[in-house]
Amino acid sequence: MNNIPATVADFEEYARRTMNPGAFGFYIGGADSEVTLRRNIEAYNNLLLRPKVMVDVEQVSIATSILGEKISSPICVAPTAYHALAHHDGEIATARACAAVGTCFCQSTNSNYTMEQVASSVPKEALRWFQIYVQEEQEITQKLVKDCEKAGFKALVVTLDRPRLGKRLHVLRSGFTLPKHLSRANFHGDEENDGSVSYYHGEMYPGMTWKDIKYLKSITKLPIVVKGIFREEDAELAIQYGVDAIIVSNHGGRQLDSCPATIEILPEIVAACKGTKVEVYMDGGIRTGTDVFKALAIGARCVFVGRPALWGLAYQGENGVKQVLNMLNYDFRLTMTLSGCSNVQEIDKSFIASAERYSFSHTLAKL
Amino acid sequence: MNNIPATVADFEEYARRTMNPGAFGFYIGGADSEVTLRRNIEAYNNLLLRPKVMVDVEQVSIATSILGEKISSPICVAPTAYHALAHHDGEIATARACAAVGTCFCQSTNSNYTMEQVASSVPKEALRWFQIYVQEEQEITQKLVKDCEKAGFKALVVTLDRPRLGKRLHVLRSGFTLPKHLSRANFHGDEENDGSVSYYHGEMYPGMTWKDIKYLKSITKLPIVVKGIFREEDAELAIQYGVDAIIVSNHGGRQLDSCPATIEILPEIVAACKGTKVEVYMDGGIRTGTDVFKALAIGARCVFVGRPALWGLAYQGENGVKQVLNMLNYDFRLTMTLSGCSNVQEIDKSFIASAERYSFSHTLAKL
Amino acid sequence: MNNIPATVADFEEYARRTMNPGAFGFYIGGADSEVTLRRNIEAYNNLLLRPKVMVDVEQVSIATSILGEKISSPICVAPTAYHALAHHDGEIATARACAAVGTCFCQSTNSNYTMEQVASSVPKEALRWFQIYVQEEQEITQKLVKDCEKAGFKALVVTLDRPRLGKRLHVLRSGFTLPKHLSRANFHGDEENDGSVSYYHGEMYPGMTWKDIKYLKSITKLPIVVKGIFREEDAELAIQYGVDAIIVSNHGGRQLDSCPATIEILPEIVAACKGTKVEVYMDGGIRTGTDVFKALAIGARCVFVGRPALWGLAYQGENGVKQVLNMLNYDFRLTMTLSGCSNVQEIDKSFIASAERYSFSHTLAKL
Amino acid sequence: MNNIPATVADFEEYARRTMNPGAFGFYIGGADSEVTLRRNIEAYNNLLLRPKVMVDVEQVSIATSILGEKISSPICVAPTAYHALAHHDGEIATARACAAVGTCFCQSTNSNYTMEQVASSVPKEALRWFQIYVQEEQEITQKLVKDCEKAGFKALVVTLDRPRLGKRLHVLRSGFTLPKHLSRANFHGDEENDGSVSYYHGEMYPGMTWKDIKYLKSITKLPIVVKGIFREEDAELAIQYGVDAIIVSNHGGRQLDSCPATIEILPEIVAACKGTKVEVYMDGGIRTGTDVFKALAIGARCVFVGRPALWGLAYQGENGVKQVLNMLNYDFRLTMTLSGCSNVQEIDKSFIASAERYSFSHTLAKL
Numbered sequence A, B, C, D: 001m002n003n004i005p006a007t008v009a010d011f012e013e014y015a016r017r018t019m020n021p022g023a024f025g026f027y028i029g030g031a032d033s034e035v036t037l038r039r040n041i042e043a044y045n046n047l048l049l050r051p052k053v054m055v056d057v058e059q060v061s062i063a064t065s066i067l068g069e070k071i072s073s074p075i076c077v078a079p080t081a082y083h084a085l086a087h088h089d090g091e092i093a094t095a096r097a098c099a100a101v102g103t104c105f106c107q108s109t110n111s112n113y114t115m116e117q118v119a120s121s122v123p124k125e126a127l128r129w130f131q132i133y134v135q136e137e138q139e140i141t142q143k144l145v146k147d148c149e150k151a152g153f154k155a156l157v158v159t160l161d162r163p164r165l166g167k168r169l170h171v172l173r174s175g176f177t178l179p180k181h182l183s184r185a186n187f188h189g190d191e192e193n194d195g196s197v198s199y200y201h202g203e204m205y206p207g208m209t210w211k212d213i214k215y216l217k218s219i220t221k222l223p224i225v226v227k228g229i230f231r232e233e234d235a236e237l238a239i240q241y242g243v244d245a246i247i248v249s250n251h252g253g254r255q256l257d258s259c260p261a262t263i264e265i266l267p268e269i270v271a272a273c274k275g276t277k278v279e280v281y282m283d284g285g286i287r288t289g290t291d292v293f294k295a296l297a298i299g300a301r302c303v304f305v306g307r308p309a310l311w312g313l314a315y316q317g318e319n320g321v322k323q324v325l326n327m328l329n330y331d332f333r334l335t336m337t338l339s340g341c342s343n344v345q346e347i348d349k350s351f352i353a354s355a356e357r358y359s360f361s362h363t364l365a366k367l
């Protein structure tokens, strides 16, 4: 028996056993009954693969690009709060791991290290995006955006699905708050951020509407990526308001419970963006190479992982995140190989089918 | 770890640990194999939410009205028997909690406190309805109705689904009967009600038909709400016989087992009442804010909760019921906020979809 | 806590704890993986009830008739082998209980008491049928039929689904055989039947075809009921060959595994017999009043119970069987009452609906 | 209680208790989350049988032929690696058992005994096929083919679904490698095969395409059977490239996870081969007689079993494999008997139906 983690679940199990239970609960939990959280993961099982054989897969490339920037793999790291709960090096470790692996790191507004600290820890060319909660006071938003540009972030990821914090039972039950020695580093002027601030802070202002996107576009040239779109009508509005990309997300099942899984929403959003230049990504429940493959087959250009990176961080800091990303990349490449795809452009909907398509009521009719 | 209940299940768990097991079994149980009881709760999971983002949800109002009376929230309290099993203050405590929260309390015929006792414990303006089992002897029915009017109840809720008592295994097995010190308070003249009466009493008479509704309307001006309609044909008859509202209910799974969940029946009844003035409500399995939201999205004007109020009562009497109602209101408001609705009129079917609509066989076809 | 059995499962549990394990295994087991056995029971859950309210159900009658003979309830007792394994009085006890309750007892070929012994233990007018395995040697078959007529049995139930014995793991594993002191009483001339005969005997001959039905009809005036029809094509042949009734059965899941449940087959057979005089009955998995109601709503004229009667027998002999039958009759009458049917003729397909009919994809479309 | 194994699960259980855990894990495991592995087995439950009664089944024959060669039953043995892990006699024992039973043994490239050793252990007329992983170096492939012909193998089974090894967690976790005393016997010249070689070896070369089939056909007259076809497009290519038969397989769930079960794929491939001379077989999850029957009803000419033969081998070597095959043959014959088929030609799609066909939404519509 060796103990090297071989799946995301192995990393998670390690975190469960070693992290502070309150912090672990904060990471792993979802909203309410966690119906959406579970669905995010289980829905992949209703989508089946249709491998092609006898394709030359001696060389398989998983490289791709997002918003014109090259990444070594379509597996990026989603914005998640407070990495220092998992490892002292926090977001710096995560950013370094992404840089080493060659993929995009999206920093959360609610990070324990500042944008500048993160920026100065990685090579200049390492692709970094910044996730922003738009504030009611335009000056605060504007300052965040300017800091962001200065620190070399390449896109603004605007989270839309958190006008109020979801009801997360893990945290309500444990009474977890951010430990005194940690703070929301990007807000050091803010007196509330003395280290004892509860995790309830740092959301967008609930009066936010599409006008705020207009405003953002008026103050920056950075591409705008909206995160949390959940229906085609909103995708159409997003296109209309000139966003550059959409992340299909339900905040890892942490906001509104009883929603579909993100992989179930993806087709609707991909369809709505067809024929436009808007790129579509997704996050939520990505745990294996086949999950990534399915998302790309539906039409996502890349995926983001939230918790898996946190488990890597809890395991061995920068090195742990690298292991998680390398493992997922390995698994994704293997999926491509066994499916008969030698580069990501070849992955299309012909490689997937709904479980229903294989129901006997459907297939026996062919005989 | 704090122990403040955060979900209806937490209150239920408290009741399970502290109540007399026979009484708890009487409260929680359903008929036969409890297929319908479980279905009432689980069916909500087959209906998914489609949140809208970028809506101004700074101010969210959950207030509404039923039969022209304002209520602070569409979550009302269903008629359930024998509240004194949960707390000494019985129906008085429940009615007070409803008054404090500003919602409608529906008193059961089989209450441990009389209508007058309940009426005199709450402010005059507090909305109260009375649930009635029509009796074969018209004088008894008439007396109940007159008492009801005198005590200021604003509507008669006529239960239709209990011509005979359902077979409830919990009670059969525990041999539970109403303790000697409690009685069916509204029937003090009745010699059987000396405190030892088993819970088998107090049903409608099995020969009841629509003519009895006619009779009721002939003796009172109170609005008539029928409870327990289960198919469109009966909804049409109810409309024809001039009822004012319908509560879609299966008596909390306590009568006929192997029925659909009430949330599954609701669309059929809403459709049947379209274009009429008859209001449609529902009860059964409401445990979270998303459950309420789904019922309203289908077309219910309000919902009633049965057991959740009883668990609150067992927890801390009046204060416990208030906690349960406040918690549900909080959760429902949060659901509205995260779904992008700022008042209940905005909640419509565009915010829900069947799980099947998100099946890949359906969604992949869009690509 | 009282211990009076309140469900079939309670009787079964009693039998499990008190019977010889080998004999209990022989009774309860099905073939192979018992997929069909489980399905027989679970399939009822996919059929839902649509109760009607405001029907006068003061008087509810469950009486009916089969092949022109009155029975007090549509719940009859199926032919099952070796009742003396459950109780010393064996088939005599079961027959008496049926007579007392007023329903039909169908005696198995493989009984521990002879036809004559059973016949002489019950009032002459008590309705009894005899289940026969047709033998290759016409003389044996003919003798059985003549004995049958002489003993006053009113119909021949010809079992079709046992050309070879199914593979029953319970029995293979326990090595169960009929105890020495018991025998296949109707075959006393047969030297193999010295009490040590294994349960493998007593099947129909595997070369049997529809010609054998012709032969049976040529030697007796008794009505012919075929048991084990499983597809419409065979129902049509049965009609053509002049049978009087069909029992839809899969031998309680003891023969071919991986078949549909009998309640799933029933509609196909009812449809095939429409417009003919052939009556359709069914057995398999009937455990509650709602099960019976569903079968009648589809079009069965009556149902048969196999194991439930055996559990009653194991509980308290004749008295136990009576309790089981009375309980099922009570439950069935209650189902009728709560569904709004005052006699069995009123039960039709308008009272049932598939679970799919209540799926939200179907019902939301009505809004 | 007797302990003679009565199901494949009984043999598996014996192997689990007695084999080296690493070797057992290597045998039983699938790729990744083993979704496909489980699906391979469970999918059979969604296909139901429609038995016919009153058919003369006194004599039932299960004999058939593949590629013109007679076999005593349509249940053959799939190529699996390293039989010596289960029993010292390894492939020799398995081959002998197949010969004794009269069915086809397909030897894996990765066997512990050479082709010649196997060939010389069985009667000349015993049907043997050889499974080959095509190598990049044509000489190696050519030598394998020539050895094969010389040793009297009657067909080449070319495995297509292993361009790279699947990710099998059992093996990753146990660190299992082939024990030093065992080797890939057919490659004795190869220095890596000194007994310590890990199981990672012995796959096809990942650059393989349909041209390699052309090449194979150019160097041998043996019929070509391709194993691992998974979609109709590939079946059409296989036909076009002149293969003689196709085995629908997903490598026992050991390669690409999240694929449909093989029984779910079978109809698509059978339909694609209709009207051609290409025979279709399948493997994956065959554990009972009804599984075999279903595969044949869809249109497979025979099935192959992988793990069941290995469990027999672990149980009692040659004798154990014989027991497994005899048991499966017995069960399959019984399924035919109870379904009303007296020879395998009679088995067609009229004997099966999807579970959906028996859903009440479908069947009630007939009433």
Ligand SMILES: Cc1cc2nc3c(=O)[nH]c(=O)nc-3n(C[C@H](O)[C@H](O)[C@H](O)COP(=O)(O)O)c2cc1C
Pocket: A026, A027, A028, A040, A078, A079, A080, A081, A108, A109, A110, A131, A159, A227, A249, A250, A251, A252, A253, A254, A283, A284, A285, A286, A304, A305, A306, A307, A308
């Ligand atoms: C602990 C945690 C914190 C998160 N914090 C943020 C955040 O600050 N901003 C944000 O837009 N999303 C946040 N998310 C949501 C993630 O960006 C992402 O949508 C989600 O984690 C994806 O699901 P997965 O964890 O299943 O991969 C957070 C998620 C987790 C688990």
Ligand SMILES: Cc1cc2nc3c(=O)[nH]c(=O)nc-3n(C[C@H](O)[C@H](O)[C@H](O)COP(=O)(O)O)c2cc1C
Pocket: B026, B027, B028, B040, B078, B079, B080, B081, B108, B109, B110, B131, B159, B227, B249, B250, B251, B252, B253, B254, B283, B284, B285, B286, B304, B305, B306, B307, B308
């Ligand atoms: C303990 C208990 C007693 C009840 N008593 C009555 C009653 O007296 N009259 C009535 O119309 N409904 C009665 N009901 C049914 C409720 O009005 C309501 O339909 C049901 O409780 C709603 O389901 P829920 O408990 O899942 O919220 C009772 C329900 C329970 C649980």
Ligand SMILES: Cc1cc2nc3c(=O)[nH]c(=O)nc-3n(C[C@H](O)[C@H](O)[C@H](O)COP(=O)(O)O)c2cc1C
Pocket: C026, C027, C028, C040, C078, C079, C080, C081, C108, C109, C110, C131, C159, C227, C249, C250, C251, C252, C253, C254, C283, C284, C285, C286, C304, C305, C306, C307, C308
């Ligand atoms: C222990 C046992 C013995 C049976 N013996 C016979 C029999 O001798 N002849 C026959 O036609 N059916 C026999 N059956 C099948 C029953 O007639 C009937 O089809 C089945 O029990 C109905 O299913 P249920 O047990 O779920 O009610 C037997 C069933 C059981 C459980």
Ligand SMILES: Cc1cc2nc3c(=O)[nH]c(=O)nc-3n(C[C@H](O)[C@H](O)[C@H](O)COP(=O)(O)O)c2cc1C
Pocket: D026, D027, D028, D040, D078, D079, D080, D081, D108, D109, D110, D131, D159, D227, D249, D250, D251, D252, D253, D254, D283, D284, D285, D286, D304, D305, D306, D307, D308
């Ligand atoms: C332990 C093991 C080793 C296998 N080795 C090979 C192999 O060397 N070549 C091959 O083509 N298939 C191999 N297979 C796949 C089998 O040929 C077959 O597809 C599979 O076992 C069928 O599924 P079943 O085990 O559920 O019957 C192997 C399968 C197992 C379980």
